[in-house]
């Protein structure tokens with residue numbers, strides 16, 4: 167498929183991408199390379215200019231809105247939390263979920279302990295005094311919501327803000343849980359996240375210039391290998 171926002175500026179000049187069910191794909195590339203644009207096409211915020219985006223062989227244009235929102239869930243940096251209680255925020259992933267199911271999702275993600283320790287537990291208002299959550303905790307609540315939604319495809323735009331070490335560990339654990347055997351597209355900003363992906367796509371000016379498992383790309387010594395070295399060095 168091809169895509170542009172404005173006819174005089176091609177963004178994805180010729181994208182041909184097939185993601186098998188269950189595969190977690192990390193998108194990496196410089197700012198402006200087209201990572202978010204691909205994510206938005208998969209979530210059908212936009213339609214391609216030419217070609218199609220299909221889910222299980224069905225053109226997204228033929229999927230009704232409700233089914234599409236259930237099948238493809240996008241967790242971005244902006245939509246982490248809205249007003250309401252912690253439970254409301256998690257239950258938004260599946261409005262019919264019982265309290266036990268909400269708590270089970272939080273447990274699976276590793277968020278139950280901190281939620282339980284909040285002034286009003288699951289009934290704590292996330293925007294009220296005393297209910298203020300740290301950046302890491304907010305991410306965990308958003309992950310618990312996505313886990314409960316259990317979408318066919320998860321799109322994750324990883325937060326760029328750095329976390330303290332204990333929160334980073336919790337978030338990485340949560341990511342492993344939520345990405346396990348899931349079809350997922352992750353706009354990755356952390357080395358540790360790319361390393362848990364099955365496959366890395368390196369984008370440059372809207373084109374896939376490298377495609378393979380992270381370990382293979384490191385051995386082949388190309389762009390991802392250089393990026394990996396840079397990321398790795400910045401952690402030391």
Ligand SMILES: Nc1ncnc2c1ncn2[C@@H]1O[C@H](COP(=O)(O)OP(=O)(O)OP(=O)(O)O)[C@@H](O)[C@H]1O
Nearest residue numbers: 171172177195196197198199200201202203204353
């Ligand atoms: N709504 C829009 N209208 C016009 N151009 C846009 C729009 N959104 C993105 N672009 C342009 O499309 C190109 C790809 O942007 P995109 O956000 O997909 O890149 P990215 O790889 O996700 O970058 P980043 O890492 O900074 O988020 C950029 O040149 C950007 O300026």
